[in-house]
Amino acid sequence: MVYHYYPGCTLKTKAKDLDRYGRKSMEALGITLTELENWQCCGGAFTMAKDEIATKLSSVRALADSRDGVLVTLCSACHNVIKQTNYAMANDAEFAMKANNYSKFDVPYNGETKVMHYLEVLRDVVGFDNLAKAVKNPLKGKKIAAYYGCLLLRPSKALQMDNPENPKILEDFIRAIGAEPVLYPYRNECCGGYMATEDQSVAAKKSGQVMDSAAEMGADMIITACPLCLYNLTKNAPGHQIPVYYFTELLAEALGVKD
Amino acid sequence: MNNNLKEQVLRMSGVNPLKCMRCGKCSATCPSYDEMEYHPHQIVYMVEKGEIEKLMASPSIYKCLSCFACVERCPRDVEPAKLVEAIRLAVIRQQGQNHLKAKDIPDLIEADPDLPQQALVTAFRKYTK
Ligand code: SF4
Ligand code: SF4
Ligand code: SF4
Ligand code: SF4
Numbered sequence: 001m002v003y004h005y006y007p008g009c010t011l012k013t014k015a016k017d018l019d020r021y022g023r024k025s026m027e028a029l030g031i032t033l034t035e036l037e038n039w040q041c042c043g044g045a046f047t048m049a050k051d052e053i054a055t056k057l058s059s060v061r062a063l064a065d066s067r068d069g070v071l072v073t074l075c076s077a078c079h080n081v082i083k084q085t086n087y088a089m090a091n092d093a094e095f096a097m098k099a100n101n102y103s104k105f106d107v108p109y110n111g112e113t114k115v116m117h118y119l120e121v122l123r124d125v126v127g128f129d130n131l132a133k134a135v136k137n138p139l140k141g142k143k144i145a146a147y148y149g150c151l152l153l154r155p156s157k158a159l160q161m162d163n164p165e166n167p168k169i170l171e172d173f174i175r176a177i178g179a180e181p182v183l184y185p186y187r188n189e190c191c192g193g194y195m196a197t198e199d200q201s202v203a204a205k206k207s208g209q210v211m212d213s214a215a216e217m218g219a220d221m222i223i224t225a226c227p228l229c230l231y232n233l234t235k236n237a238p239g240h241q242i243p244v245y246y247f248t249e250l251l252a253e254a255l256g257v258k259d
Numbered sequence: 260m261n262n263n264l265k266e267q268v269l270r271m272s273g274v275n276p277l278k279c280m281r282c283g284k285c286s287a288t289c290p291s292y293d294e295m296e297y298h299p300h301q302i303v304y305m306v307e308k309g310e311i312e313k314l315m316a317s318p319s320i321y322k323c324l325s326c327f328a329c330v331e332r333c334p335r336d337v338e339p340a341k342l343v344e345a346i347r348l349a350v351i352r353q354q355g356q357n358h359l360k361a362k363d364i365p366d367l368i369e370a371d372p373d374l375p376q377q378a379l380v381t382a383f384r385k386y387t388k
Contacts, residue, residue, distance in 0.1 A: 014375040044381030045325050048344040049271040055384065077377055154327035164331050190290040190326035194381040196374065197359070197367055198321060199294070206290055227375040235373055 002069030005033035006062050008078040009041040015227035021252035022074050022118055028257045029126050033072055036062055044077050046084040053098050059085035060099050064109040074118045076226035080151035083115050087158035119169050128176040136256035138178025145182040145219035146170030149229045150190045177254035186213035191232040207232040211240035223247040264311040272345040276307035278335045285329035285339045295319040299329050299339040306342050320347040321358055351388045359386035
């Protein structure tokens with residue numbers, strides 16, 4: 001099986017750690033992520049309007065180029081955009097026809113590629129039991145709050161990642177690396193997202209709520225898969241001291257491959 | 260009431276506002292509720308009544324975070340966020356109506372060099388045509 005990998009623009013720039021630790025850890029677990037050639041930025045947000053074609057073509061190309069395997073994403077936003085685009089290619093015949101007319105692939109693409117978030121590869125291919133066995137430095141005694149935010153889970157119709165209101169994939173991950181998951185009410189509420197560019201006070205309010213909620217439940221740290229969540233929680237929630245990490249960094253630490 | 264605009268918004272979004280039972284769950288779960296002049300459940304009703312121009316002129320359409328909470332949690336599968344998006348596109352597709360302009364980007368980066376690309380790319384996609 002080929003694991004095509006779509007890193008996305010932010011993992012090449014501000015979120016290099018998310019990418020680097022992700023690749024190293026997967027390699028240590030016996031899976032090579034092969035970066036797609038010529039991938040283009042997904043745009044960060046899926047445009048919901050049915051008549052928007054051009055904004056979805058970069059995702060369509062990445063999907064069509066991954067037909068011989070699985071397409072793995074790591075950034076929550078890429079995952080969201082690419083899975084929603086794939087869902088539209090499979091379920092919206094008019095959109096698929098237009099995208100295909102434009103793209104002129106040798107064989108038309110209609111949503112056949114399986115898209116998996118990195119966490120889904122850990123759960124469904126590696127298995128959390130096997131991951132636990134591969135852990136060299138268990139993160140014993142650490143109380144970790146998983147932050148899903150919005151883009152990892154919703155809309156569940158298209159993403160089919162986990163139960164959107166009571167997810168457990170990140171908590172299972174936390175257990176597998178030897179730590180203790182902390183549940184808190186705001187784990188799947190929005191951090192304010194790109195509103196940081198429009199009105200920073202909104203992002204600050206939303207991120208502050210998430211941080212307060214995790215702190216109240218006794219978390220030592222928060223983990224995320226999203227560069228924008230990490231940014232908002234660390235920079236737009238002043239006065240909150242809980243550190244925020246990419247989940248791949250803790251994974252690399254647990255596997256003993258963090259340098 | 261402008262029927263053309265209403266038709267356009269319904270076609271773009273694929274939403275049927277008549278499915279809404281006005282339970283208000285979308286607004287109750289919306290993280291931008293406090294920032295909005297018209298809230299998601301009101302937006303659904305206003306679209307049904309054809310008050311598209313009023314919505315096009317409202318700052319509310321730039322406050323949606325695309326968090327998909329209302330899409331996920333609506334018991335009638337109305338998907339209000341798709342209406343917000345269609346109305347915003349009806350505005351920014353017009354000549355000169357971009358909400359975020361390319362010339363604004365350097366200032367945003369200067370204000371905070373840590374701002375991830377993802378924030379800018381997403382804002383550009385949402386606010387600019
Ligand atoms: S989500 Fe971002 S980081 Fe991921 S490629 Fe798309 S825009 Fe870039
Ligand atoms: S939580 Fe924040 S950045 Fe993360 S997915 Fe939601 S809006 Fe986006
Ligand atoms: S949640 Fe759905 S049914 Fe309830 S008010 Fe909102 S759109 Fe209407
Ligand atoms: S998608 Fe937009 S309108 Fe819907 S709940 Fe989120 S912010 Fe509110």
